[in-house]
Each structure stands twice: as C-alpha cells, then as structure tokens.
Amino acid sequence: MSQRLEIMYEKKPAYPILLEDNWNALALELSNLECKDRKICIISDKKVGELYCNEITKIASPISKSVVSYFMENGEKSKSMDTVLDIINFLLENRFERKDILISLGGGVVGDVTGFVAAIYMRGIDYIQIPTTLLAQADSNMGGKTGIDFGNAKNIIGSFKMPALVYINTSVLASLDNREYFQGFAEVMKAAIIRDGNMYEWLIENMYEICEKDSAVVMEMLIKALGIKKFYVEKDPSDKSERMVLSLGHTIGHALEVYSDYSLLHGECVALGIVCAAYISWKKSYLSMEEYYEIRDMFVPFYLPISVDNLDVNKVLELTRSDKKMKDGQIRFVLLKKIGKAFVDATVTDEEILAALNEINFTEEDARE
Ligand SMILES: NC(=O)c1ccc[n+]([C@@H]2O[C@H](COP(=O)([O-])OP(=O)(O)OC[C@H]3O[C@@H](n4cnc5c(N)ncnc54)[C@H](O)[C@@H]3O)[C@@H](O)[C@H]2O)c1
Numbered sequence: 001m002s003q004r005l006e007i008m009y010e011k012k013p014a015y016p017i018l019l020e021d022n023w024n025a026l027a028l029e030l031s032n033l034e035c036k037d038r039k040i041c042i043i044s045d046k047k048v049g050e051l052y053c054n055e056i057t058k059i060a061s062p063i064s065k066s067v068v069s070y071f072m073e074n075g076e077k078s079k080s081m082d083t084v085l086d087i088i089n090f091l092l093e094n095r096f097e098r099k100d101i102l103i104s105l106g107g108g109v110v111g112d113v114t115g116f117v118a119a120i121y122m123r124g125i126d127y128i129q130i131p132t133t134l135l136a137q138a139d140s141n142m143g144g145k146t147g148i149d150f151g152n153a154k155n156i157i158g159s160f161k162m163p164a165l166v167y168i169n170t171s172v173l174a175s176l177d178n179r180e181y182f183q184g185f186a187e188v189m190k191a192a193i194i195r196d197g198n199m200y201e202w203l204i205e206n207m208y209e210i211c212e213k214d215s216a217v218v219m220e221m222l223i224k225a226l227g228i229k230k231f232y233v234e235k236d237p238s239d240k241s242e243r244m245v246l247s248l249g250h251t252i253g254h255a256l257e258v259y260s261d262y263s264l265l266h267g268e269c270v271a272l273g274i275v276c277a278a279y280i281s282w283k284k285s286y287l288s289m290e291e292y293y294e295i296r297d298m299f300v301p302f303y304l305p306i307s308v309d310n311l312d313v314n315k316v317l318e319l320t321r322s323d324k325k326m327k328d329g330q331i332r333f334v335l336l337k338k339i340g341k342a343f344v345d346a347t348v349t350d351e352e353i354l355a356a357l358n359e360i361n362f363t364e365e366d367a368r369e
C-alpha cells in the first residue's frame with residue numbers, strides 16, 4: 001500500500017508527499033535528495049524521539065555524511081523562541097552548513113518549529129517532514145506554514161518554508177494515544193466540511209473503521225484530506241485568499257487553546273471552533289438549524305468536545321483579537337453555506353461571537369437542568 005502526491009507551485013513540482021505503511025522507501029527517497037555529502041539533524045520531541053529516532057538514524061546513516069539528533073520537550077509549550085534558539089545553538093555546535101538537512105520527526109509542534117528553524121538558519125536550509133500524529137499526517141505537513149507562539153498569540157512568529165520531502169508512515173499511528181488520534185481527526189472532518197460533502201458522508205459510513213484505526217481506511221482518509229488541502233495550497237500558497245477557508249474553526253479555536261493554557265488540544269479546539277462557526281452560519285441564515293445540529297453532533301462519536309465547562313466568554317472573545325486573519329481591525333471569519341461549502345465573511349460581530357461562545361459554554365445552571 002503506497003501512494004505519492006506531488007505538490008505543485010506555479011505548475012512546477014515543489015515537493016512529493018509519500019504515503020506508506022512502513023519505512024522501506026525512506027532510504028531511496030533520502031538518496032534522491034543526494035544526502036551523501038550532507039549532514040542530517042533529526043529534530044524530534046522526547047516521546048517520539050525515544051520511539052522512532054533510532055530507526056530513522058539507522059536508515060539515514062549509511063547514505064549521509066553523519067546523523068545527529070535533538071529532542072525538545074513534548075507539547076505546545078515547545079513552540080517557543082527558546083526552543084528555536086536552542087536548536088540553532090545545537091546546529092552551530094555541530095557545524096551545520098547551508099547544504100545540510102533537518103528532519104522533523106514528530107507531530108505538528110515539532111514540524112512547525114523545525115520548519116521555522118529551517119527557514120531562518122543561515123537564511124534557509126532544506127528540511128524533510130516525517131509527521132507522526134494524525135493531525136500532522138492529515139494536515140500540518142503540507143503547505144509550508146511554520147512558526148512558533150508568542151505571548152497570547154498562536155503561530156504569530158513564522159514563515160512559509162516548503163519541505164523538500166514529506167514521508168508519511170501510517171504504522172506509527174499505532175503508538176499514538178486515543179486522545180491525540182481523535183484530536184487529529186478534527187482536521188480531517190474540517191477538510192470534508194469545507195469542501196467535500198461526499199467525503200463527509202464517507203467519514204460517517206466508515207466511522208467504525210476510523211475509530212479502530214483500520215490501516216486501509218486511515219490511508220484512504222489521509223489521501224482524501226490531503227487532496228483537499230492540496231487544492232487550496234496550490235491555488236493560494238501564501239494564504240491570502242482561497243486558502244483562508246482552511247482556517248475554519250481556527251479563529252475561536254486558537255483563542256480557546258490559549259484560554260485553556262493548552263490543556264485543550266489543537267484539534268479539540270478546532271472542533272469547538274467549527275461548532276461556533278456553524279452556529280454563527282445558522283444565525284446568519286446560511287445554514288439551516290438541522291445542518292447546524294448535524295455538524296455539531298458529528299464530533300461526538302469521534303470523542304471530540306462540543307462544549308466547555310464554565311467558559312469566560314468575554315476573555316475568549318478578547319483572545320480572538322490576536323487572529324492573523326484580522327484586516328483593518330475586522331476578523332475575517334470562515335463560515336459555512338452548507339456541508340462541503342465554506343466561505344470567508346468579514347461581517348461577524350462581537351455579539352455573534354459571544355452568542356456562539358455561550359452556545360458551547362456548559363455552565364452550572366445547564367448542569368442543574
Ligand atoms: N503548519 C500547519 O499547517 C499546521 C496545521 C495544523 C496544526 N498545526 C500545529 O500543530 C500543532 C499540533 O500538532 P499535534 O497535534 O501533532 O501535536 P504534537 O506535535 O504536540 O504531538 C502531540 C503529542 O503526541 C506525541 N506523539 C506524536 N507522534 C506520536 C506517535 N506516533 N506515537 C506516540 N506519541 C506520539 C507527541 O510526543 C506529543 O506529546 C499545533 O501547534 C498547531 O498549531 C500546524
């Protein structure tokens with residue numbers, strides 16, 4: 001079982017994404033990048049590094065000049081300037097030059113940090129993505145968005161930097177715990193809701209196999225989700241127009257991540273953000289009430305949250321102000337016309353956001369009812 005996608009920019013091949021269920025093709029792919037005279041630094045986190053770094057080192061060592069590895073702490077808090085500077089220091093100590101290569105081995109956190117270092121170290125060096133979470137395999141590996149968090153703002157420092165290669169090995173999902181797996185599924189559901197009603201139906205039909213991580217179904221699901229992202233990133237690489245719909249659920253989602261001090265995971269917040277976006281779409285008469293409840297309730301069988309206990313809605317509203325899609329002080333919000341059709345709207349008011357946050361707020365009063 002093996003698939004290859006080619007990401008194109010300006011009608012030219014930019015980088016391949018390989019989907020495999022093992023590591024067998026990695027050596028050949030690395031050889032194709034002419035690694036013989038290049039050093040490799042595998043950047044990972046402590047958990048993934050312990051699980052898979054030896055295997056990658058064994059594959060990469062015979063076909064490269066040398067291999068070293070750097071492990072950050074796991075979790076969102078590593079998406080910081082401290083980590084970036086620490087990695088840069090490590091690369092300098094190991095005399096990494098512009099021609100050398102970084103490999104990002106991990107989830108979206110490791111991918112975003114490694115990509116950002118690759119963008120700025122010596123004004124840019126090559127990097128390879130080996131995504132190991134469902135979120136990173138289905139979404140964050142593609143499109144070249146890299147970056148870190150700062151203060152109360154998610155992904156506020158960053159750059160676009162395309163990888164030289166993405167190698168997805170679906171078998172690593174076996175070691176991912178269920179909470180992490182299902183939060184990644186939120187991005188898959190997002191892709192379907194934005195653009196593909198048929199994929200949405202397919203996800204429902206294959207719910208059991210998806211929840212059980214059936215390998216053939218997971219592979220098909222990844223191809224569908226990546227196909228949708230490919231459509232947008234090729235059309236709008238720098239996220240100025242069409243691609244913005246991929247941020248469905250992220251304006252409120254990012255605010256909830258910061259609000260919860262990252263105790264809620266990215267995908268969990270995206271699910272909650274999509275519920276809010278669907279609610280606003282219903283209140284603005286783009287969606288019917290039935291469509292709103294259908295979208296909201298579809299997250300439940302995939303173990304994703306649709307409410308939060310005792311939310312300080314005003315605080316979350318305030319945090320949405322750091323959104324990168326702000327233009328002239330107005331949030332550009334992704335809304336829905338139907339399941340499979342998203343669009344960008346610049347007319348969403350604070351009152352509408354507050355009403356949506358109240359909808360997902362589960363208070364003590366709700367508990368008594
Ligand atoms: N650049 C983009 O386009 C993009 C898109 C979506 C999300 N993101 C970013 O991605 C981040 C979230 O990524 P994530 O959810 O992958 O988080 P993550 O990288 O923190 O990984 C989640 C946890 O799973 C563990 N893990 C990873 N792979 C594993 C495996 N195979 N087996 C066992 N444990 C494993 C990690 O150690 C970590 O503790 C957020 O910061 C978000 O902003 C970026």
Ligand SMILES: [Zn+2]
Nearest residue numbers: 187250266270
């Ligand atoms: Zn996301």
